[in-house]
Amino acid sequence: MDEIINRVANSKLITFDLEELYASGDRKRVDISQWLEEGFILREKRFRESVSNHNWTQYQDAYVSLHCSTDAIIPAWAYMLVATQLQGIAKKTITGSQETLETILFTEAISTLDTTPYLNSPVIVKGCTNKPVPENAYLLLIEKLQPVVKSLLFGEACSSVPLYKKK
8 A cells, every 4th residue: 555645744835824923912992982972073172081081901902993983073183192092001003993903913014024934935825714814914925925935825735726936
């Protein structure tokens, strides 16, 4: 009987798992509509008081996204005022959705990625993840790796989609 040989394990193919770049820590959202009159009207004095009196310690070491769940028009200074309260408490504060937060975190991680280990190598970008990896992270990764790799694939070694091959 012939011995089963794992050709994938013996190949030079490098698997890149974006999930490994996931920034660990709690994700929290702050809906500033809670400090608006009827959820729509920003009255500066009352808004400032509400922001000042809020319990900010619950965001300690968290990644925080600021948003407004109503259709209120929010001036930029309002988000800035909230961010001043989170300075030194939250790991990062952004204005936008959770997906925007994840995109920013992955952008930062990918921008500092050392591409030396991938130089002239075939790389497969793992497709399945258990953590929220935004679609933009895949595009940012391609932008970072394509100039240095021999080839890029997507998926799993047993069923990959070729994306790029150096000519």
